[in-house]
Every structure is written in structure tokens, then in C-alpha cells.
Amino acid sequence: MLIRLRVSLPDRPGALGQVARVLGTLGVDIHQVTVLDRETGRAVDDFTVSWPGSPEVEEVRDRLSAVPGVTVEGAWPTREAPGFAPDYDLLKHVMTDPGRAFPTLVDAAPHLVGADWAATIAFPPEAPGAKAVHRSWNAPEIVETAEPIPPRPAVYGGAVPLMSVPLVDTGLCLIVVRTVGLAFHRAELDKMARLAEIVAMMARTADVRVRAGDVFR
Template sequence: MLLRLRVSLPDRPGGLGQVAKSLGALGADIMQVTVLEREAGRAVDDFTVSWPGPVTASEARDRLSAMPGVRVEGVWATKEVPGSALDYDLLMHVVSQPARGFAALVDALPGLCGAEWSVALADGAVRHASLAAPAKFELNLPEPPPRAATMDANELRLMLLPVVAQGLHLVVARADGPVFHRAELERAARIVDVVAKLAARA
């Protein structure tokens, strides 16, 4: 099964290699590594791994937490395919069909953000929802905020991505895993900005 692991480790030469070696000893095949931050002597990395056989998130966390100096911040199942270029695929789709830009964006955001679902809200109503989105979604939101933000609500980790010119809130949610990292938020916000500009041409 594919898992995503968020690991905080000492930022020193060989630190990443030690984690990789430990993951290999546990039977995990590392498919992708994303560096989210490096500061205050520590690094935060996301590992996408293929783990043979069924393994629960708590089992993976317990095994990894035994490594000296390593903190496991989150373990969750993922469907993202390492090495795929979902962001480029999305942008090509929006360029070819800009009128469907926001619908395509909402459909793509869960895969781009390691999340489960997303919705576009306007005036309290759902304008478009990804496949796994709940039938009803209630969240008291102000007018579109001036910048992207994260929050927790109803046991969900949420990313709020405003499209002020369209009066939209884009909401991305995941139930498992840690809160969205600022690097994830910034990447999603840039993608939203590009799609908004392309869709405006329609």
C-alpha cells in the first residue's frame, strides 16, 4: 500500500540517509521525498512509500518513532502516484477548456494536496465538489479572506483558498494526517492563482 509519512529529523549531513535506511530495513520502498522545511536545526520531509502488505498508520508510526531524533508528525494513506505531473495536467486542461477551469481545479486539488476531497463555495452554496466530497458541507466562512489559510473543523484538516475576484472559497480537506504544512498551502495557492488567471480569459 502507498503511505505518506511526514517526518521531522535533525538537519545534519546523513540524517536523511539514516531515515531512508531505517525505512528500507522496515520493508518500505521509498517512491518520493519532498523537503517541506529546513530551519532551527531540523528538517521536515514528506516520504511517499510503498509498504508491502497491509500496514496501519499507527503501526507505521510506531515503527518509525523508534529512530533516534526522529519525530513522526503524520502517517496517512495516499493515492497520489509518485512522479506524476498532476499540476501540469491540470494546467493543460484549463488552457484547453478555460470555462471549466474551476471545476477542473476542484477535481484535481485532492490529488495535488494529498487530501480526500475539495469543494468550491460561493454565497454559502456548493458550486462544484470533487467525487469524495460529502453531500452536505457546512462551515461558517467569512467573505473570501485576503490570503490562503489552514484550519481544523469537524475533525478535518482544511485548507482555505480564496478566489476573491470570483467570490469563491476553495476548501480542501483531509481527515487523516497532519495539518497542512505552509509549503503545501503556498503551492496550492500558486496553482489557484494561475488557474484563476487562465479561467478569466474565458
Template sequence: MLLRLRVSLPDRPGGLGQVAKALGALGADILQVTVLEREAGRAVDDFTVSWPGQVSAAEVRDRMSAMPGVRVEGVWPTREMPGSAPDYDLLMHVAAEPARGYATLVDALPGLCGAEWSLAVADGAVQHASMAAPAEFELPQQPPRAITVDAKEMQLLLLPVVTAGLHVVVARADGPVFHRAEVERAARIVDVVAKLAGRA
């Protein structure tokens, strides 16, 4: 089972090694570590791990939170395989078929963002939707820039595409709030797709 763990830990020598050792002792195989931030004496890291058998997010959180100074901010299933480059793959597909750019973007964003679904809304109607996305969706707001919104047990990432009159929505139910590093990455990807699709 592939899981992503978001962990806040003291930013000091050996801190990351202690978390890695604890994960190994619990039977997890660490496949990738992404540093999201380092500020005010703390670091926030995403670990992608392979966990043998089934394990609940609550169980992982309880085991890891027993470590002094460690806070588990989220545990959720992921489909993103470490070592792959899904953002580059997405951009290559859009470059090859720019007319399908937004549909391709919406299909790819759940995997890129560790989310459940994505859709694009224009004039109150869903224009494109990934699997598991609702057929109808009402934007809670129409922001001029990328923002996150906490909505009904779900975290939303709202990404405006001003040139196309669209808002792209990414929804995560199991994981934590979208980190600003995730927001910036998704916003850059949307900007590049918008430029490629605009040439169609």
C-alpha cells in the first residue's frame, strides 16, 4: 500500500534520520522524501512510503506521533510513483494535443496533487471532470489567484485560469490542507497548460 505522510519535525541534525528509523521499525519502506519547508526551527516533510498490508491512517498517525517533537499533519493514500515525472508527462500530452489541454490537466491533477478528484468550472457549469468528480459543482468563491478552501470535510484548491474564463478545482478528502509548496506547483502547471492550450 502506497501512503504519503506529512510530518512536522524539529529541524536539527538527525531529526530526519530519527523519523526514517521509526518508519523502518514500523515496517514501512521509504520511497521518497520531499522537503516542503524549513522555518522557525521546524521542517515539514512529505514521505512516500510502501506499507505492507493494510494500515489505517489513524494507526500510522498514532505510532508516529509518539515520537518527541514529531507532529503528523496527514496520512493518505497516493498514486504517484516516486521517481516518475507526472508533471512532465502531463505537459508533453498537452503540447501534443493542446485542444484537449484542460481536459488532460483535469484528468492528471488528482494524481499530481495527491487528491481524489478535479474539475474545471466556467459560467457555473462543469466543463471537464476527472473520475470521481461530481457532475455539478458550485464554486465557493472565484479567487483571482490560487487559494485553498476548507469545505465540508474536504480541502479544495482553487486555481483560476483567467485567459480561459475557467476555475480549476482540486479536492482532497483524506489528506491535510494543501501546503503552499503544493499550491505553487499546481499554479505553475496550470499556467503552462493555459499557455499551451491557448495556442490551439
């Protein structure tokens, strides 16, 4: 079973190796490690691992408690494919067909940050329940936003973790949702915001060139 583990550990030499050794003794295959944060003597890392069977979150926490100073912040199933570069793939596809920049963005966004679905809605939304303009294959037609969406990238916790990324000068806002797991980390938000900004710039450039008669071949 492919699982994503978010682990807080001491930011010192050898701590990451200790976690890896414990996971190894449990028969866990580590596919990828992503450093999300390093401050005040601690680090927050996301591990994408193949775990034997179907473990419960409490079991994962108990097994890793053998490492001093380690805290498992969360564990949830993931469909991410370690070893690939979905961010590069996104930009390549947008460059190839900039007219479909935003549908391509919402299709790619869940794979970029370990989410379950994504959509764009009109920004600012007229109501808490906004109709999706573009949506990934499993996104709802009506996107519910429990809180007002600010004019800057933001994350929301609660029962359904969500991030919002307004797409500047497009009248759209990207919504990304993780139905199972922890709230999005600020590093995940920063990554999504930067990629969305590039995609929006590419779409605007393509639109200007098309209107000027320089159609992409």
C-alpha cells in the first residue's frame, strides 16, 4: 500500500537515517522524501512509502515512536507516483497547448501536492457554493468554500483540507482539496502558487499572441 507519512524530527545529523532504518526493519520501501520545513531545530519531512498490508495511522505512529524525538503528524494513502516530475510535465503540456492551460492545471494539481481533486471557480465567488469553471475528473460541479477566499494563496484546515490560489488577472481561483490527510503545508501552498502563476502567465501570453495574429503552430 502506497502511503504518505508526514514526520517531524530533530534537525540534526543522523535523525533522518534513524527513521529510514526503522522503516526498513518494518519492511517499508521508501520511494521519496520531501523536506517541507526546517526551523527551530526541527524538520518536517514527507515520506512516500510502500507499506506492507493496510496499516492504521495509530500503528504507524506506534512503530516510529522508537526513534527519539520523532513525531508522526499524519499518514494517509496516496496515489502519487514517486520518481516522476509532474510539475515539469504540467509546464510542458501548457507550453504545447496554452489554450487549455487551466484545464491542464486542474488535472495536474492533485498529483503535484498529494491532493484528491482540483477545480477553478470564478473569483471573487458570488456565493459559498460556486460552480466549477474547470475541474479534475473527480471534482464536484459545485465547489463549497466554508470561508471567504482572500486575494492571496491560502490554506484551510478542518475536516476537508483545502488550498485556494487566485490566478492573477484571470478572474479565476484554483481550489485544491485533500479529502484524506493533513492540512496542506505552507511549502505545498508555495509550490502550487508558483506553478499556477507561471501557468497563468503562459496562458495570458498565448492569448495576447493569438489576438495579435501570431497563432501557435
